[in-house]
Structure formats: C-alpha cells, structure tokens
Amino acid sequence: MKVNVMSDILKANDLLARDIENLLIEKKIMSWNIMGSPGAGKTALLEKLIPMLPAQTAAAVIEGDLATSNDAERIARTGVQSAQINTNGACHLDAAMVRSAIDTLNLDGIAILFIENVGNLVCPSSFQLGEQGRIVVSSITEGDDKPEKYPSMFKKADLVLLNKIDMMQHTNFNMDNFHKGMSSTNPDASVILVSAVTGEGFDQLLDWILQRLP
Amino acid sequence: MKVNVMSDILKANDLLARDIENLLIEKKIMSWNIMGSPGAGKTALLEKLIPMLPAQTAAAVIEGDLATSNDAERIARTGVQSAQINTNGACHLDAAMVRSAIDTLNLDGIAILFIENVGNLVCPSSFQLGEQGRIVVSSITEGDDKPEKYPSMFKKADLVLLNKIDMMQHTNFNMDNFHKGMSSTNPDASVILVSAVTGEGFDQLLDWILQRLP
Numbered sequence: 418m419k420v421n422v423m424s425d426i427l428k429a430n431d432l433l434a435r436d437i438e439n440l441l442i443e444k445k446i447m448s449w450n451i452m453g454s455p456g457a458g459k460t461a462l463l464e465k466l467i468p469m470l471p472a473q474t475a476a477a478v479i480e481g482d483l484a485t486s487n488d489a490e491r492i493a494r495t496g497v498q499s500a501q502i503n504t505n506g507a508c509h510l511d512a513a514m515v516r517s518a519i520d521t522l523n524l525d526g527i528a529i530l531f532i533e534n535v536g537n538l539v540c541p542s543s544f545q546l547g548e549q550g551r552i553v554v555s556s557i558t559e560g561d562d563k564p565e566k567y568p569s570m571f572k573k574a575d576l577v578l579l580n581k582i583d584m585m586q587h588t589n590f591n592m593d594n595f596h597k598g599m600s601s602t603n604p605d606a607s608v609i610l611v612s613a614v615t616g617e618g619f620d621q622l623l624d625w626i627l628q629r630l631p
Numbered sequence: 632m633k634v635n636v637m638s639d640i641l642k643a644n645d646l647l648a649r650d651i652e653n654l655l656i657e658k659k660i661m662s663w664n665i666m667g668s669p670g671a672g673k674t675a676l677l678e679k680l681i682p683m684l685p686a687q688t689a690a691a692v693i694e695g696d697l698a699t700s701n702d703a704e705r706i707a708r709t710g711v712q713s714a715q716i717n718t719n720g721a722c723h724l725d726a727a728m729v730r731s732a733i734d735t736l737n738l739d740g741i742a743i744l745f746i747e748n749v750g751n752l753v754c755p756s757s758f759q760l761g762e763q764g765r766i767v768v769s770s771i772t773e774g775d776d777k778p779e780k781y782p783s784m785f786k787k788a789d790l791v792l793l794n795k796i797d798m799m800q801h802t803n804f805n806m807d808n809f810h811k812g813m814s815s816t817n818p819d820a821s822v823i824l825v826s827a828v829t830g831e832g833f834d835q836l837l838d839w840i841l842q843r844l845p
Contacts, residue, residue, distance in 0.1 A: 569697065
C-alpha cells in the first residue's frame with residue numbers, strides 16, 4: 418500500500434487553516450502571511466508600519482523563527498501584542514503553530530493580524546496558515562532575479578514589497594529585470610517600492626493595507 | 632506499524648552521499664557545499680574566486696536552483712565546467728541530484744568541485760551531498776543576527792563568508808553581535824569578511840581554499 422504522507426500533512430494543515438480563517442473573518446480581522454528571505458526586512462517593515470496605523474486599526478503580530486524571540490520583542494516595543502513561535506528547525510510555519518499562537522493573543526478589538534513567517538523564499542509558500550492574503554518581501558540587495566528564481570513564492574503573492582530601495586544606488590539592481598520577472602511570474606500582484614529606513618513608499622503601503630480591511 | 636518516512640529519506644540520502652564522497656576522494660577532488668540565503672552572493676563569490684585559482688587547480692561547479700539556468704550560465708562564462716540542477720520546487724539539493732549532475736561533468740584533472748545549493752538558510756543543512764566541507768555565505772545586508780536565528784545552518788559550517796562587506800557603511804550591521812552569534816553557535820568555524828564587488832578578503836579566501844586541497 419502506498420503511503421502518501423505529504424498530501425496527508427497538507428490536507429490536515431489546510432483543514433485547520435480554514436478553521437483559523439473562519440475564526441478571523443468572524444472577528445472581522447484581516448490577516449496577512451508575510452514571507453521573504455532571511456534579512457529581507459520583514460520585521461523592520463512591521464516596526465515602521467504599525468505605528469502609522471490609525472488608532473482604531475489595532476494590529477497584533479505572530480512571529481515565526483527557528484530560534485530566539487528577538488523579533489517578537491522588537492514588535493512588542495511598538496506597543497502591540499506579539500507572539501513568538503519557535504519552529505525548532507522547521508523551515509516554515511504551519512496552521513497548528515499559528516492556532517497555538519492565536520490562543521495566546523487577545524483578539525478583541527484587533528483589526529489586522531500580521532503573521533511573519535520563517536525567513537525562507539521556498540517552503541512557506543506551500544502552507545496555508547488561515548491568512549486572507551499574502552505579502553512577499555524582497556529586497557534590492559538580494560538582486561533583481563528573485564521572482565524568476567523562486568516562482569512558487571512570488572506566484573501566490575497579493576503584494577510584493579521591494580524593500581531597501583534606499584540601497585539601490587549602491588548595487589547593480591536592474592529594476593526592468595525585476596518587473597519583467599514579476600510580469601512573467603505573477604502579473605496580478607501589486608508591487609510597492611519601500612524603505613524601512615527612510616520611510617519611502619510607506620504612505621502607499623498604508624493605503625494599500627487600509628483599503629483591504631473588512 | 633509506524634512509518635518513519637523522514638528517517639528513511641535521510642538514510643538513503645546519506646548512503647548515496649557517502650558513495651559520492653568516496654568517488655571524489657578517490658579522484659583527489661576537494662568538494663564544497665556552498666549554502667546561504669537567496670541573494671547572499673554565492674554565485675558572485677564563485678565568479679570572483681574561480682579566475683583567481685592557479686592553472687593547475689581546475690574547478691567545476693554544480694548549481695542548484697528551483698528554476699532557471701541563470702547561475703550555471705554565469706559560472707560557464709568564467710571558463711569552467713558547470714551543471715545546473717533545477718529542483719522544481721524542492722528547497723534543497725540532495726545526493727541523488729548531485730550524483731546526476733556529476734555524471735554530466737568530466738572530472739579528469741578537476742581539483743575542486745563547488746556545489747552551490749538552493750538559496751535557503753534552513754533546509755540544505757540537513758542533507759549531505761557527498762561534500763567534504765561546508766561553506767555558509769551570509770551577507771552584511773541580511774543583518775548581524777543570522778547565526779543565532781538560523782543555528783542549524785551555521786553549526787555545520789567549516790567556513791562562514793561574510794559577504795558584501797563594502798555595504799557595511801550603509802547599514803546598521805553590528806560586527807560584535809555577528810561574532811557573538813558565531814561564538815555561541817559554532818566557535819570552531821573560520822570567518823572571512825569578503826566583498827565580491829571590491830575583491831576585499833579574496834586573498835585570504837583563496838589561501839584558505841588552497842590549504843585544504845587534498
């Protein structure tokens with residue numbers, strides 16, 4: 418008898434993810450799965466964005482990392498609730514981990530839940546976490562070829578944030594090549610150029626996020 | 632009956648990796664598994680290093696990517712043999728892929744085989760490819776916290792190349808923090824600061840590589 422383990426894992430994960438999604442929709446919480454390479458600037462973007470949210474748009478954050486609680490501590494300093502998941506070696510978050518983290522948060526009055534995945538441009542794309550949308554963070558210093566080299570990740574993005582735009586002048590990043598890669602991989606995704614250091618692009622990002630509240 | 636699939640996969644992979652390692656040792660070829668995040672500069676480092684190798688130290692390169700043959704084409708332009716593996720979604724190379732790639736190369740007279748893994752700071756660390764040593768490429772623009780946040784990768788490195796040192800002045804990278812992370816994760820690893828753009832550190836890297844030829 419053939420044992421098809423990977424399918425079973427994914428099926429169980431998707432069922433749990435649907436429960437999480439239903440719970441969050443019922444509570445009128447918009448949820449984003451934020452993915453990208455190690456060091457692309459996922460946490461730095463949240464540290465910059467969260468203080469810009471209107472007072473009535475409260476956020477909470479779930480942080481996924483192999484080890485350390487550094488990122489959840491960074492987020493907590495912005496004044497919002499944060500929960501740290503340590504995957505202990507696993508290369509992505511899954512729905513069961515997110516479910517456990519949600520149980521540690523008080524979701525009353527929360528309008529947006531950001532779920533920052535493990536830094537990895539491959540594995541996280543295969544696992545639904547109950548999110549309603551996906552944001553992929555790429556950065557200028559990683560190079561302009563990432564959409565075509567990591568298509569599974571970019572194909573499923575609603576929004577691609579091209580971060581570290583302030584570093585552009587110090588690199589040989591070819592913007593036309595990046596957009597060409599996005600056009601062939603996922604022409605429907607929004608792309609916003611940002612810098613978590615200078616704040617460039619954050620007004621546009623804030624509008625994009627607020628327009629997608631339930 | 633319990634079906635312990637992950638262990639079986641790893642066991643089969645390790646057996647095949649041992650065969651590859653024996654083959655390469657018999658042919659007096661030193662082999663390096665090069666790992667790091669997407670965009671850390673793995674290919675750029677090889678493009679810079681390979682032309683510096685003495686004439687009698689011929690190299691060949693195996694490139695691993697989810698998609699495209701961009702990297703093998705870049706390497707081929709340095710004048711050495713290169714083979715591209717497309718993993719079609721898999722987040723790491725395995726020994727069977729490397730075995731197939733080796734069969735496309737002429738190893739007569741080759742002194743060093745570089746195996747550039749899929750850009751990923753997690754999964755590749757668990758899979759032996761038949762390599763005799765491991766090089767992890769980290770970069771200044773990824774931040775100083777990577778050794779402690781991705782310990783499984785850094786724990787198994789013989790050499791850590793901290794690339795993009797020319798970008799240091801444009802970031803808030805804390806070198807003490809990086810070395811502290813390395814000391815607690817893997818105090819035995821060599822660490823060399825390099826820039827594939829300016830060439831900084833490449834004399835030291837070349838010496839390090841040449842000292843480890845069989």
